[in-house]
Amino acid sequence: MVSRPVTQDGRTPRGTTPDSRRRGRRARKIIIVLVVLAGLLVAADFGLAAIAEHAVSQKAREQLKLTDDPSVTIHGFPFSTQAIGGDYRHISIYAAGVPLQDKLRDVELTAELRDVTAPLSDLTSGNTGAIKIGKLEGQVKIKASDIARVEPLTKVENLRIEPASEDYVKTGQDKKETEPTTTANAPDEDDSSAGVRISGNVQIAGQKVEIFCFAMIELDNNTIQFTPERLQFGNDKETTIVPPEVQKALLPNFRASVDVGSLPFKVTPTAVKVESGSVTLKGEAKDVTFAGVTAGR
Secondary structure, eight states: OOOOOOOTTSOOOTTOOHHHHHHHHHHHHHHHHHHHHHHHHHHHHHHHHHHHHHHHHHHHHHHHTOSSOOEEEEOSSOHHHHHHHTEEEEEEEEEEEEEETTTEEEEEEEEEEEEEEOOHHHHHHTOGGGOEEEEEEEEEEEEHHHHTTSTTGGGSEEEEEEEEOHHHHHHSSOHHHHSOOOTTTSOOTTBSEEEEEEEEEEEETTEEEEEEEEEEEEEETTEEEEEEEEEEEEOSSOEEEOOHHHHHHHGGGGOEEEEOOOBGGGBOOOEEEEETTEEEEEEEEEEEEGGGOOOOO
16 A cells, blocks of 8 residues: 655645655755855865965065065966966966165055966975966056155155146147047057156245146166156146246256166066056066066165
């Protein structure tokens, strides 16, 4: 005699058998096990990646002489498949407060490492000297507060930096205001020179005066050259052209050279970009090793 499940009204549900119920429970258990297993594998993958990132971060901190560990991110998922092959598509390193030379104390450093080759044992043990980098994009961001420590810009109080077009620096007129933007006159973000507006207060005849200096920045190997072109008195709402004889006397206060040394991994700067409050230098290198992650000094 075979028993069947009954409903509240005493009838057996149609299509329901003990075997089908057991199969349903078994399927649910399998799904739960697979979900838990997948979660454990993902957690293990992230944990292994975190160990490798921490090892690289500590080595970078040592070589850059930082007080805190820089941020290291190994991109791509899963990490374990990259680790098994020893090939990593993209690794990012970011550090703030990096000292360069004698005057620069708060530089931001970014390095994008691509096509990286490193055995997992070397990566987790901190043996970064064996890490090979197919292509590296490095940059340093120098803040206005650091640039203000460089002579003779120390004479400018409350020094501020803003981007300016080359046309406006040299003529006081921006070509893009009178001509449509085309490929020919569009600004090049990856150029070895850039326009900059330096503003601040200077002492003239015993009085503190706000002044704008429009200058060009040019790269000379690892040095940024500030070449002032013209001056204006006033503020953002109203400006006055500085007389030629006064310009001749004041322009040297804005002529400066900032030596940044080499970028990380011995990269030579090839491009400069001015942003509000900072100047960024960029460069690329190929086929280098992690042993070169040192800031220029």
